[in-house]
Amino acid sequence: MSNYKLIKNARIIDPATNTDKIGSILIKNTKINDISFEKTINAPQGATIIDAKGLVLCPGLIDTRVFTGEPGHEYKENLRSASNAAAAGGVTTFVMMPDTMPIIDNTALVDFIIRRAKATAKVNILPAAAITKGLKGKQLSEFGLLKKAGAVCFTDGRFSLGSTATLKSAFTYAANFKMPIINHLNDEGLGASGVVNEGLMATGLGLKGIPKEAETIPLERDLQLALKSGVKYHGAQISSASSVEIMRRHKKTNSNITCGVSINNLSLNENDVGSYRTFFKLSPPLRSEDDRAALVNGLNEGIIDIIHSGHDPQDVEVKRQPFAQAGDGAIGLETMLSAALRLYHSGESDLITILSAMTIKPAKLLKLKSGRIKIGSPADLILFDIDFPWVVDESKLLSRSKNTTFEQAKLSGKVFYTFVSGQEVYSQKGENNVT
Amino acid sequence: MNKNLKTSSRLKTDKPNSIQKFNHKNLLAISQLNQVEIVELLDRADEMAKVSLTPQNIIPSLKGKTQINLFFENSTRTQASFEIAGKRLGALVMNMNVQTSSLNKGETLIDTASTLNAMRPDVIVVRHSASGAVELLSQKVSCSVINAGDGSHEHPTQALLDALTIRRHKKRLNGLTVAICGDIAHSRVARSNLMLLNAMNVRTRVIAPQTLLPKGIENICAEVFTDMKKGLKDADVVMMLRLQHERTDGQLIPSAREFYHFYGLDKKKLSYAKPDAIVMHPGPMNRGVEIDPSIADGAQAVITEQVEMGVAVRMAVLNSLVGKSAHNNMGHNNMGHNNMGHNNMGQENE
Numbered sequence: 001m002s003n004y005k006l007i008k009n010a011r012i013i014d015p016a017t018n019t020d021k022i023g024s025i026l027i028k029n030t031k032i033n034d035i036s037f038e039k040t041i042n043a044p045q046g047a048t049i050i051d052a053k054g055l056v057l058c059p060g061l062i063d064t065r066v067f068t069g070e071p072g073h074e075y076k077e078n079l080r081s082a083s084n085a086a087a088a089g090g091v092t093t094f095v096m097m098p099d100t101m102p103i104i105d106n107t108a109l110v111d112f113i114i115r116r117a118k119a120t121a122k123v124n125i126l127p128a129a130a131i132t133k134g135l136k137g138k139q140l141s142e143f144g145l146l147k148k149a150g151a152v153c154f155t156d157g158r159f160s161l162g163s164t165a166t167l168k169s170a171f172t173y174a175a176n177f178k179m180p181i182i183n184h185l186n187d188e189g190l191g192a193s194g195v196v197n198e199g200l201m202a203t204g205l206g207l208k209g210i211p212k213e214a215e216t217i218p219l220e221r222d223l224q225l226a227l228k229s230g231v232k233y234h235g236a237q238i239s240s241a242s243s244v245e246i247m248r249r250h251k252k253t254n255s256n257i258t259c260g261v262s263i264n265n266l267s268l269n270e271n272d273v274g275s276y277r278t279f280f281k282l283s284p285p286l287r288s289e290d291d292r293a294a295l296v297n298g299l300n301e302g303i304i305d306i307i308h309s310g311h312d313p314q315d316v317e318v319k320r321q322p323f324a325q326a327g328d329g330a331i332g333l334e335t336m337l338s339a340a341l342r343l344y345h346s347g348e349s350d351l352i353t354i355l356s357a358m359t360i361k362p363a364k365l366l367k368l369k370s371g372r373i374k375i376g377s378p379a380d381l382i383l384f385d386i387d388f389p390w391v392v393d394e395s396k397l398l399s400r401s402k403n404t405t406f407e408q409a410k411l412s413g414k415v416f417y418t419f420v421s422g423q424e425v426y427s428q429k430g431e432n433n434v435t
Numbered sequence: 436m437n438k439n440l441k442t443s444s445r446l447k448t449d450k451p452n453s454i455q456k457f458n459h460k461n462l463l464a465i466s467q468l469n470q471v472e473i474v475e476l477l478d479r480a481d482e483m484a485k486v487s488l489t490p491q492n493i494i495p496s497l498k499g500k501t502q503i504n505l506f507f508e509n510s511t512r513t514q515a516s517f518e519i520a521g522k523r524l525g526a527l528v529m530n531m532n533v534q535t536s537s538l539n540k541g542e543t544l545i546d547t548a549s550t551l552n553a554m555r556p557d558v559i560v561v562r563h564s565a566s567g568a569v570e571l572l573s574q575k576v577s578c579s580v581i582n583a584g585d586g587s588h589e590h591p592t593q594a595l596l597d598a599l600t601i602r603r604h605k606k607r608l609n610g611l612t613v614a615i616c617g618d619i620a621h622s623r624v625a626r627s628n629l630m631l632l633n634a635m636n637v638r639t640r641v642i643a644p645q646t647l648l649p650k651g652i653e654n655i656c657a658e659v660f661t662d663m664k665k666g667l668k669d670a671d672v673v674m675m676l677r678l679q680h681e682r683t684d685g686q687l688i689p690s691a692r693e694f695y696h697f698y699g700l701d702k703k704k705l706s707y708a709k710p711d712a713i714v715m716h717p718g719p720m721n722r723g724v725e726i727d728p729s730i731a732d733g734a735q736a737v738i739t740e741q742v743e744m745g746v747a748v749r750m751a752v753l754n755s756l757v758g759k760s761a762h763n764n765m766g767h768n769n770m771g772h773n774n775m776g777h778n779n780m781g782q783e784n785e
Contacts, residue, residue: 203626203651207566321571
């Protein structure tokens, strides 16, 4: 017995095909069965019919950088709570960083995550495995076996792999297995003791600055090694105008490189730190407004490929500290789309560009079948109201940790429905006009 | 902000009006004060300096009040200064030295704050090694908080006592040239002084090797020099900073010897300043590192007077925040760093 769902009268946006038209989609079981740019399709009998009334229907978002607390720090976030937050934010797939306890650097852990996610999570959770054993930057983990077990990419998470020799062999070996390497960019010597963007604001607050060179030097190094090895390389997240220029230059000669940007760096700047607000202590740090504008330009020009949430749940004790002693990171799964839509509402970016960076582009990096609206693709879809105004209330966020950079922020645009493999995993009923 | 700040008329006898000129719960940073408030505090400190010479004339305005000196970082002189200031005003003063090394620093800060708060002190004087820690603590307690130095951020009472010392010698602040020399990058004394002196229309200069100059410093002082002789030229005040070896890691400057050669204040370099220039130092001094012994103990040095003014300034601050006459300050918490642009409010009323 097949299970059909018809979503009719939706504004279908598929960044993969540059589509933005009113139409309908028929879901059969877990996959997209039919697409029509008429107002409706003749649905089989017994189909669930959802009248979208013009809401945007687009592929579910794919978030390439999410930290969870499971295993090891479940009080911060477990797979279930992270997936609930994801579903509410329209994220149907996320890549989970290996910085857990124990660290995801062996096949048993990858297997555990996949099984655990299947049992408890509403959305697709894809494990990233550590580049090096124990994230220590020395011995490579078993790339081939980890790939076979289901790891989708290699990264040392919040650690920046800094040894040139190790990087070179990691890149070469990963190229052998056609697996992407994602490296966080922070030069240990230059960046380690800093806590905010270097500049006048840091000087005024008496905080040690992180110069942009802490990012540009490792980026330049990685890109030279990437060209030599032929690896599919993804710079985890860039934060400065100079990094955009470096990416622009290297993309002319190497088609295997991409980079990401955190939604925080794209929508906030260093002034948001205000008087020592530790929720805005991030790595890379929030930089100047000029840097932020350059990142938006980079996104618009396709120099920056992917927007991620950088979701990093931290408990109160980690954040309620003097600024220099507080931990890095902010949650973001539930607010990523709405925060990104700020760029649309402000006229800085168009909708297809924004959505592309959270759907088809990460899908291509990770070789996923989702991230597009295509017959036969997984029915990972979201319906959202592009203008719906709401105020972020941290007590209503589904993440176990509340360290959001958007507390009390007024955002426009909200997910109303999230489907993963054809199943409704989130709906905001009662507050919208969908029937 | 307090609407009364716009009034520039000030009569020394008009006490109620003058109280309204300083309407804060906490003193966390000089950047929270405007020119009128700074002048008011300096005037009150001047009074305190006078009555301190005749202790029988001091009004015990803090009688029955509890003052806790909470020092997460060692400091003999600042703690002693606050203790004497509190005791001269009649407060019950308790010193707490928290050695951060043996405990988790953050836990200690927040936990200690709420523990102390439960004991209902009237004012807590805090020193901490992390920038912003005092402000964080102030959010967790209901009493007044005075910043006695937080990391590389601010040390407001030091800037006030420096300004008072300068004013007593030069009879004004407006229009003077003050050169601050040494480790600007790590110095809370430099930051607080720049904030205060800028607010008072002083021509501020900083002098240091590039490695000890923080990024963007040119935006918060009038002139930046790496050559000490040029920087000292025609200065009215030479303010030396303590070189903290542990903060320079051997990477920012190679040696104390080399630093002394280029940035230590000796007779020759001082000769570039005005003949009647005064020499200041927040202490404790490294003789032979940032200052030559002959200068440190010479006629132009006003370093011990700074210490004396320290007590007067702290008495004035304590009195203004929690003294009996400061009854109307609770609930008017004007803290924050949003006052940087208020430098031109009112007139300096000398």
